[in-house]
Amino acid sequence: MKKKILIIIAFIMIISTIIRTFIVGASFLNYSNSLIKNQTNLIVDILREVIDKDKFLHIIQNSHPIKKIEFIKGQKNELIYSFKDKTIISIVPFNELESLKIVFSAKNYFDKLLMAIAQLILIALISLIIIILLVNHFLKPYLEILEKIEESTNNILKGNFNNKIELKLKGEAKDFVNSYNYFLQKLKESFGVIEEKYTALIEKEKSNDPLNDAKxxxxxxxxxxxxxxxxxxxxxxxxxxxxxxxxxxxxxxxxxxxxxxxxxxxxxxxxxxxxxxxxxxxxxxxxxxxxxxxxxxxxxxxxxxxxxxxxxxxxxxxxxxxxxxxxxxxxxxxxxxxxxxxxxxxxxxxxxxxxxxxxxxxxxxxxxxxNQNIKDPLTRLYNRRYLENMLPTLIEGAKRRNGKIGFIMLDMDHFKQVNDTYGHDAGDRVLEKLSEIILENIRKSDIPVRLGGEEFLIIATNIKTKEDLRKIADKIRLAVKSQPFYLSSGLYINKTISIGAALFPDDCEDGNECIKLADKALYEAKNQGRDKIVIN
CATH class of the missing domain: 3.30.450.40 (GAF domain)
Known part of the structure; x- marks a missing residue:
C-alpha cells in the first residue's frame, strides 16, 4: 500500500513538473515572439523611410543582437528558432518582390530558458524528496493500519476472527485501532452464536469459506x-x-x-x-x-x-x-x-x-x-357410513350436470356354506379376495362399498346407458367366476356372484331408491339361478 502511494505521488510530481516546464517554455516563446516581431517591424518601418538602405543595413548588422540582415526574393513571413545555432530568424515581407531576413543572436535567451527548466526540475526533485519523506513519516502508521486491516479481513473471510491489530500508535490512529479491535471481537462473538445456532439445526462440517457457508x-x-x-x-x-x-x-x-x-x-x-x-x-x-x-x-x-x-x-x-x-x-x-x-x-x-x-x-x-371411520377394516372398501354421507352429494352433482349414475349390487352365491364348511377365517379370505377382484375390474372413478356380509355395492359414475352398466357388471362377474379362491394350504374353491343394477335417473329419483331397486334386481338374479345379471 505504501509503495503504491509513493509511486502515485512521484508520478503526480513528474507530470506537474512537465506541465510547469511546458508553461515556462511557452511563456518564454510568447515573450520572445513579441519582442522579435516588434524589433523586426521597427527595422522594416525605418528601412522604408531611409534613402540609403544599404548603409542602414550595414549599421544595423553591426548592432549586438543582430548577426545578419539581408533582402531575399519573394514574400515570406516566418519566425524560426534554431537551438543548434542559438539564433532566431525573422522573415517579413518588405515589398511585393522582396522580404527582409534578420538573424538575431539568441544565446542568452536559450541559456536562460535552459536554466529555468533546470531550476524547475531541481525544485521538483527536492519537493518530491521532501513530500516522500513527509508522507512516509506521517502516513506510515495509517498505511500500516490499512495493511493490517487487509490482512485481518482476509482472515475473517476464512473464519478467523483472532487477527487483532497490534501497533504502537497515538492519538486518533490509536482510537481507530481500538475501535476496530472492539468491532472484531463483537463480530467474532456474534458469528460464534450464529454458527452455533445453525449447526444445531443443520449438521454440517466447517468449510474453507465459513461466511459464505453461513449465508x-x-x-x-x-x-x-x-x-x-x-x-x-x-x-x-x-x-x-x-x-x-x-x-x-x-x-x-x-x-x-x-x-x-x-x-x-x-x-x-x-x-x-x-x-x-x-x-x-x-x-x-x-x-x-x-x-x-x-x-x-x-x-x-x-x-x-x-x-x-x-x-x-x-x-x-x-x-x-x-x-x-x-x-x-x-x-x-x-x-x-x-x-x-x-x-x-x-x-x-x-x-x-x-x-x-x-x-x-x-x-x-x-x-x-x-379411513377407519369410512372404510371396512376387512376389505378396505368404503363402508355404509361413507355411503350415507357421500350419496346425497353424488346425486346432486349428477342432477346439475345432467349425468347418470349406475348402482350395481352384488352378492356371493352360497357364501354361508363357506363359513359353515371351512370356518369364518376362510370366509374372510374369500371376501378379501372378492374385494381385490372388484377393485381390479372397476374404473378409478367408480366407488366400491361393502354394505355388510357378502353384499357389495358399486356406484358407477359417468354412465351413459344401461348397456355400459351391464358391461361393468359382467366384467366383474366373469372375473370372479374365473379365479379360484384360496382357503388354506393347498385348498381352493370356485365361486360365483349374482348382480342386480339400476340406473339414475332412468329408474329412480334418488340414491336410496336406486339402491333398493338394485337390491330387488339382485334377488331376481338369484331367483333365476344365480351367476346372473339383472338390470332394472
Missing part, C-alpha cells in the same frame, strides 16, 4: 421454515411427500427413491422413483437396514453395510417419520463424480426430512383414523 445455510433455513409452514396446511401426507420430491429435485439429485412403509398395514410402496433403486426393499422391507435400525446408512462410511443394495454405486438411505404408523425412507444413489455435490446438499436434505417427519406422521395418523 447459504441461513438462506436454506429460511426456505425450510417456509416449507414447514406450507406443509402444515396441507390436507394429506401424500401432498407433503410430493413437495419433498420437488425439493430433492431442486437440489439436483439425479437418482433417488422415496419409499413409504405403512406399519399398521405392513405395506411398502414407492412414493417416487428416479433411476434404478438397486435394492429389493419392496419385496421384504423388514430386511431394509435403514428401516430396522432407524438410522442413516451410508456406503461411503462402510462399504456393503446394507446387503440389500446390489448395484456397484454409492448410496445413502435416510429414514424419516420412523416412530409411528408411517415410515419413510429416502435412498440417494450417486457416482463418485456426484459425491461432492451430494455431500454438500445432504445436510439440507436431512433438515427437510427432520421438519416433515412429525407432520407426516400426524397427517398419516389423521387419515388413518378417518
Amino acid at each position: 447459504e445455510t441461513i438462506e436454506q433455513l429460511a426456505n425450510i421454515f417456509k416449507f414447514k409452514r406450507i406443509i402444515e396446511e396441507d390436507n394429506s401426507y401424500e401432498t407433503i411427500l410430493e413437495r419433498l420430491v420437488d425439493i430433492i429435485k431442486e437440489f439436483e439429485i439425479k437418482h433417488f427413491i422415496i419409499i413409504g412403509i405403512e406399519n399398521n398395514e405392513n405395506i411398502a410402496k414407492i412414493i417416487h422413483s428416479q433411476g434404478d433403486i438397486c435394492c429389493n426393499v419392496l419385496e421384504n422391507y423388514k430386511d431394509c437396514r435403514a428401516y430396522r435400525l432407524k438410522k442413516e446408512i451410508n456406503s461411503l462410511k462402510m462399504k456393503k453395510e446394507c446387503l440389500s443394495h446390489y448395484c456397484n454405486t454409492n448410496h445413502i438411505c435416510l429414514p424419516f417419520s420412523s416412530t409411528g404408523n408411517f415410515t419413510g425412507i429416502l435412498k440417494i444413489i450417486f457416482t463418485d463424480e456426484e459425491k461432492k455435490h451430494v455431500l454438500k446438499v445432504l445436510p439440507y436434505i436431512k433438515a427437510y426430512l427432520n421438519e416433515i417427519s412429525t407432520i407426516i406422521e400426524s397427517k398419516y395418523t389423521l387419515e388413518l383414523l378417518h
